[in-house]
Amino acid sequence: MIDLVPLTGEPLALDLVNTRPHTPDGPVDLIATAEGLRTWLGLQADRLGGALPEGGQAPLTDDDLAAAVDAVHEVRAHAAAAIDQARRGLQPPEGALRGLNRAQRAAPAVRALAWDGAAVTAVPRRDGPPGVRLAAVLAEAAAELLTDPAVTTVRECAADDCAMLFLPAHPRRRWCSAARCGNRARVARHYRRHRAADSGS
Helix, strand or coil, X not given: CCCCCCCCCCCHHHHHHCCCCEECCEECCCCCCHHHHHHHHHHHHHXXXXXXXXXXXXXXXXXXXXXXXXXXXXXXXXXXXXXXXHCCCCCCCHHHHHHHHHHXXXXXXXXXXXXXXXCEEXXXXXXXXXXXXXXXXXXXXXXXXXXXXXXXXXXXXXXXXXXXXXXXXXXCCCCCCHHHHHHHHHHHHHHHHHHHHHHHC
């Protein structure tokens, strides 16, 4: 059975889509609850510029996260539908593109200028409730992937019981994770070989 720890390290849009892994018992939603979303956000915090509270700001409350779950799910559904088509070289559904555009427009990024004591810095800032800001950042990440020519190289894991997506750095990569699915496939092959050898003797 697939390990139910979120897969991270792919482009942010793929990490989002991969929060709904397939298991032998069916799809599982790793961000179905406020607590699940909090865990995933913790893993992605350094990639969510302008969406999460920073030093001196109050942290996200359970109510903030509960309100954000639906907005994040909506962006995930639009991103999954658009990426699924774009990676095959096909036109993404118009509704998915509209949904991603709508999420971005709800909390556009402004590059807030500040002096850090040595130089001027520009940090993305967004206004609005946390769920709206978070949805905007995630929709923007989907837009970045969808407009990158590399989107046509996005693959689905070759493991029979996994549907995770990944952007291969090497053309021979077959697994979402060598530790997760690659090892399971090697163990299964080893078991089958030894079982066949044992039954033939």
